[in-house]
Amino acid sequence: MLRSLDIRDMLIIERLSLDFHPGLNVLTGETGAGKSILLDALGFVLGWRGRAELVRAGAAQGEVTAVFDLPVGHAARAVLEEAGLAPEDELILRRVNAADGRKTAYVNDRRTSGEVLRALSDTLVELHGQHDDRGLLDPRGHRTLLDSFAATDPLRAATRAAWSALAAARKRMAAAEAALAAAKGEEDYLRHAVAELDKLDPQPGEEASLDTRRRAMQGAARIREDVLRAVHALGNDGAEGLMRDATRWLDGAAEAADGRLDAPMAALTRATIELADAAQGVEEALDALSFDPAELEAAEERLFAIRALARKHGVLADDLGTFAGDLRLRLSAIDGGEGNLRALSAEVATATAAYDAAAAALTEARREASGRLDLAMAAELGPLKMERAVFRTDVTPGDAGPEGRDAVAFTVATNPGAPAGPLNRIASGGELSRFLLALKVCLAQGADAVTMIFDEIDRGVGGATADAVGRRLARLAEGAQVLVVTHSPQVAAKGAQHWRVEKRVTGEVTTSSVVPLSPSERVDELARMLAGESVTDAARDAARALLDG
Numbered sequence: 190m191l192r193s194l195d196i197r198d199m200l201i202i203e204r205l206s207l208d209f210h211p212g213l214n215v216l217t218g219e220t221g222a223g224k225s226i227l228l229d230a231l232g233f234v235l236g237w238r239g240r241a242e243l244v245r246a247g248a249a250q251g252e253v254t255a256v257f258d259l260p261v262g263h264a265a266r267a268v269l270e271e272a273g274l275a276p277e278d279e280l281i282l283r284r285v286n287a288a289d290g291r292k293t294a295y296v297n298d299r300r301t302s303g304e305v306l307r308a309l310s311d312t313l314v315e316l317h318g319q320h321d322d323r324g325l326l327d328p329r330g331h332r333t334l335l336d337s338f339a340a341t342d343p344l345r346a347a348t349r350a351a352w353s354a355l356a357a358a359r360k361r362m363a364a365a366e367a368a369l370a371a372a373k374g375e376e377d378y379l380r381h382a383v384a385e386l387d388k389l390d391p392q393p394g395e396e397a398s399l400d401t402r403r404r405a406m407q408g409a410a411r412i413r414e415d416v417l418r419a420v421h422a423l424g425n426d427g428a429e430g431l432m433r434d435a436t437r438w439l440d441g442a443a444e445a446a447d448g449r450l451d452a453p454m455a456a457l458t459r460a461t462i463e464l465a466d467a468a469q470g471v472e473e474a475l476d477a478l479s480f481d482p483a484e485l486e487a488a489e490e491r492l493f494a495i496r497a498l499a500r501k502h503g504v505l506a507d508d509l510g511t512f513a514g515d516l517r518l519r520l521s522a523i524d525g526g527e528g529n530l531r532a533l534s535a536e537v538a539t540a541t542a543a544y545d546a547a548a549a550a551l552t553e554a555r556r557e558a559s560g561r562l563d564l565a566m567a568a569e570l571g572p573l574k575m576e577r578a579v580f581r582t583d584v585t586p587g588d589a590g591p592e593g594r595d596a597v598a599f600t601v602a603t604n605p606g607a608p609a610g611p612l613n614r615i616a617s618g619g620e621l622s623r624f625l626l627a628l629k630v631c632l633a634q635g636a637d638a639v640t641m642i643f644d645e646i647d648r649g650v651g652g653a654t655a656d657a658v659g660r661r662l663a664r665l666a667e668g669a670q671v672l673v674v675t676h677s678p679q680v681a682a683k684g685a686q687h688w689r690v691e692k693r694v695t696g697e698v699t700t701s702s703v704v705p706l707s708p709s710e711r712v713d714e715l716a717r718m719l720a721g722e723s724v725t726d727a728a729r730d731a732a733r734a735l736l737d738g
Contacts, residue, residue: 190670191314191640192279193256196230198248199286201701207688213666215673215681216703217714218690223701224674227690228316228644231255234284235314236294236306244288254283257313263638264312269296272305280313282306316642317625326612326625332555332597335582338632339558344551345592351547352591355540362533369526372519379520382502386513391495396506399492406485423468432461544589551593555584559597562631569627572657574650575620578603580628599628622646623658630661633669640670647677656738659683678718682735687711712736 196205201223218224233243234253244251257280259265266276274296283295284306294301296309336345372379421427436457443450499506559582566580579602587596600609603620612624626646647658659680665671666685675681687706692699706714715732716724 190258191255191672192258193254194227194231194234195252195254196227197252198245199230199233199243199251199253200226200245201692201699202226202230203245203700205701205703207703209670209672210686211666211668211670212685213663213671213673213683214686214688215675215684216688216690217675217681217718219692220676221692223692224690225644226701227703228642228674231314231642232316233286234282234306235310236284236303237310243286249288251286252283254281256281257640260638265309268305268308268312272296272301272308274299274301274305280309282309312639314640314642316644317629317646328598328611331582331599332592332595334599334632335555335558335562335584335597336592338562339554341551341554341558344547344554348544348547348551348593349591351540351544352589355537355544358533358537358540362530362537365526365529365533368522369530372523372526376520376523379516379523383513383516383520386498386509386516389491389494389498389509391498391506391509393507393510396492396495396499399488399495403485403488403492406488419471420468423464423471428464429461429468432457432464436461548589548593552584552595555593555595555597559584565631566627569630569661570623573623573627573661574654574657575603575623575627577605578620578624579605579609580624581609622648623650623654626658626661626665630665633665640672641665642672642674644674645676646673647675647680651677651679655679676718678715678732678735681718682715682732682738687714689714 190211191209193209194205194207196202198204207227216224216227229243230253234255257265259276259278259280265280269276269280277297279297281295281297283298285293285295287293292303294303294306296305336342423429436454439450439454439457443454495506495509498509502509502512504512562582563580570576570578570580581600581602583596583598583600585596585598587594599612601612601615601624602609603615607615609615612621622645626643629641643662647655650658655677656679659677660683662671662673662680663683673680673684681687688703689706689710690701690703692701704710712729712732713724715735716728719731720728
């Protein structure tokens with residue numbers, strides 16, 4: 190609910206403070222007194238786009254502050270939380286317009302953007318009038334209005350959940366199809382590469398092992414010839430044979446040498462033993478250096494094959510086994526892809542059936558509610574002197590989406606046999622006002638959280654019709670807050686609070702003010718609205734009759 194509005198230096202308002210109340214609040218005044226300025230100021234603080242020049246002439250800046258009460262659960266609280274602003278029971282909107290055109294907005298004294306103000310305004314205020322393009326005249330909002338009338342929240346929640354599930358199933362299906370198509374594009378490569386890797390079957394660490402073995406065999410080939418020469422030099426045909434001959438010769442001469450050969454022969458015996466050990470070691474080394482040339486060729490061939498595959502696939506030799514496993518997985522995706530697609534297709538079909546059922550239930554609820562709304566509108570249009578007009582809620586097939594697959598449009602025919610069409614194209618100004626009022630009365634469920642503003646919605650009507658308009662505005666204001674800018678005394682008489690907008694000229698300065706009316710002042714204001722400039726006792730009596738009625 191709008192609790193107060195404070196305006197400083199805006200257009201022809203120098204300073205103005207208004208305290209509003211629940212129920213029907215009416216503002217009256219002569220044409221040009223500044224009633225529209227109040228709406229301009231309220232629209233400014235709510236972030237609406239309006240006049241470019243708002244600052245009062247000679248002022249450095251203009252400022253508007255609006256205070257709203259926010260009960261628990263009010264939709265504005267969610268907007269505040271999304272904007273990073275802490276919700277409170279009192280919401281203070283303030284917006285400053287500098288003389289150079291710069292605008293600054295605050296929410297509860299925290300600076301914010303015009304977008305946040307506009308998002309808040311959608312939850313705080315509804316403006317209705319002959320040029321209303323934010324509410325009932327906007328066909329894009331008709332489905333939401335019908336859903337509110339029909340109380341379809343549970344059905345819409347089920348439809349949104351079914352749509353989300355269907356969208357997720359379709360996304361998985363599309364991803365699987367894309368993956369399968371991409372995999373099939375490289376199927377020949379995958380099968381060839383896997384066959385090649387499986388045939389070679391490289392093992393982790395094998396490349397290093399083969400390289401070490403190959404180097405060892407290559408080294409053995411280079412030194413084995415020298416080792417073999419050493420074996421021959423130390424063997425029977427070499428040193429060992431000569432030492433045996435020397436031992437035999439000295440042994441035959443030892444008896445005649447009177448012991449002179451004993452020491453040399455002992456040394457020769459020791460040398461023979463050492464020589465035998467050396468010869469045995471060299472022979473063992475020769476045996477160790479022995480290899481099969483075919484084995485070297487096979488090792489080199491496998492080592493080169495492993496390194497070639499690693500280069501071909503751009504991986505390390507030790508990673509070839511893992512790489513082969515990855516290729517096998519991609520192949521298995523192809524081999525099992527068709528079966529996976531069949532399973533996903535079944536999921537899509539199940540999700541589609543669930544969405545169809547939820548959307549059909551929502552469509553049925555909307556069609557049933559559209560009939561009730563049309564009947565309710567017919568009941569409201571009669572007292573508004575539009576009993577010959579026909580209001581119809583059309584529910585037609587539309588594009589499927591999270592809110593169902595229905596298109597909703599409000600159409601009217603002002604006379605029997607006349608073609609039906611959109612509200613803003615068929616109805617005249619006065620008719621349009623009454624259509625909007627009747628529709629708002631029918632759709633008023635839950636409107637107590639929103640301040641409804643009707644800007645001269647009674648224009649073009651008078652007498653009993655204006656009285657009917659006033660009665661419906663008063664009924665709409667029960668348990669809610671309604672602000673009405675009106676020239677109709679029949680409407681003004683139904684207000685719970687009444688303000689008169691006045692324009693004064695002091696010197697060459699024009700200012701506008703708003704005055705709350707006492708009961709006697711209210712009689713005079715209604716008499717002025719009835720009789721014009723010359724207020725007579727008869728006009729006052731008529732005004733009292735309106736207030737009593």
